[in-house]
Amino acid sequence: MRQAIIIFTRIPVRGKTKTRMMPHLTPEQCAMLHSCFLRDIVRVCESGNAEIFVSYAPEDGEALRLQKLMGKKKEYLAQRGKTLGERMLHAFEDVFERGVQAAVLIGTDVPEIGESCIRKAFWTLQEKDLVFGRTADGGYYLVGMKKPHREAFGLGEYGHGRVLEETLREIRRAGLSTGFTETLHDMDTPDDLRGFRERMRREERLKKSVTGRYLAKISKISVIVPVYNERKTIESLQKELWPYRILLK
Template identity: 30%
Template sequence: MDALQGQDPAAEGLQPNMDRNSNNAVIVFQKNLILGKVKTRLAKTIGNEAALDIYRSLINITYSELSQLKDVDILVYLSDYVEELPFDIKGKNYKIFAQKGSDLGDRMKNAFEETLANGYQKCVIIGTDCPDLSMKEIQQAIDHLATHDVVFGPAEDGGYYLLGKKEILPFLMQNINWSTSEVLATSIERLKNEKLSYKLLEKLGDIDTEKDWKNYKLRKANEQLP
C-alpha cells in the first residue's frame, strides 16, 4: 500500500508522475472514522458509537467489492486528513489522499482534475454509503464510458451514488444543491444542454437513516433464506 502519511492536507494530491497500473481509476470518497462526524442522521436515533460501527461496516462492504475489480487503480480520498485505511483493499494498487475544496462539488472536481491530469482515461467516483453497490455496477460504469461521456448511478433520493467521466466537465459539479432530490435531474439537464451523452445504471439506495439500515439488513437476511 502506498499511503502518503504525515503530510499537510492542503498540499496533498496526485503527483504529475504518479505510477499507474491501469488507465482506469475508481475514486472513493470516504470520511475519516471520527466519532460524531460520520452518519450524523443515523446517529440521531442510534447514537454516535453505533453509527460509527455501521459506517465501518459500509466501508468494509465497499472495499470487498473494490477488491474484485480488474484493471483499475483505487484512489481513496479521505474527508479530513490522510491515515491508514480501516480495512485493506485486497490485491489492489491504491493510494490515499485528503479531499480539497469548499463543498462536495468542489472536492469532486478537484479529485477528477488531479486524476485525469495523471493520465487516467476513465474515472469513476463513488462514496461508501451504498452497500448495494457491487463491482458489477462499477465495472459497467467503466465499460459504458467507452461509448458515453458520463455515467450516473442514480440514487433513490434523487442524487447519485456513482459518477463516471472521461473529462472534468466542471459544470456538473458547480452550483448544485447537494443533498436534495434535484441533484441528478439538474445534472442530466446540464448534459443535455451541452449535447453530451450519458448512461444511467440501476437505481440504488444509500444508508442515511436507521430505517434505511434496518431495511437493508432485513433484505439481506431474506436473501439468505432457502
C-alpha cells in the same frame, strides 16, 4: 485503458459521521457502521482491475486512519474545495493528472454496490461522456467520466431529492451524453437502515457482507411469548424477525 475507482469518503469518526442515524444508533455505532460500509466497498473495488484511489476529507483526520481500515496499496488524496461539487471535480482532476483514462467516483453510503455495477459503469463510458448510478431518493452514488467535466459539479446545494435531475439538466445543456448503471438505496437515515435490514432477509449476499453481519450483531428485540409450546414459537419468531436477536429471559 487505465481505469480508476475513486472512493469518496469522510473518515469514520465518532460523533462526526453518519450523524443522521442518531439517536437510533449511538455515535460509536454510527462510526462503526461507516467503517463497515468502507470495508464492503473496498472488497468490491478490489475484485476488478481498476486502480483504487481514496479521496478523503482532511478535516476529519489523517489518511493513516483510513489506511488501517482500507489497506495501504491505494493512493490517498486529500479532498480540495469548499463545496461538495468542487471536491468531486478536484478528485477527478487529481486522478486524470496521473494518467488515468476513465474513472468512476463512488460514495460510501451504498454497501449494496456490487462488482457488476462498476463493470457496467466502465462499459457505459466506452460510448457515453458520463455515467451515473442513481439512488432511490433522487441523488446519485456513482459518477464516471473520461475527462473532468465541470458541468457535472456546479450545483449550489446537494442533499435534496432533485440532485440528479438538476445535474443532468446542466450536462445535457452542455451537449454531453449520459448513461446509467444500477439504481441502489443509500444509507443515510434510520428508515434507510430498516430497508437494508428487510433486504438482508431476502439476499444472502447482504447477510454475509461486513455491514450485514454488524447489523445482525447490534440488532436486538425483547419478546414475551405467553404460550406453553415456547420452543416452536421462538424458532418461528427468530426466523421472522431476523436480523433482530431475540433476548430470552
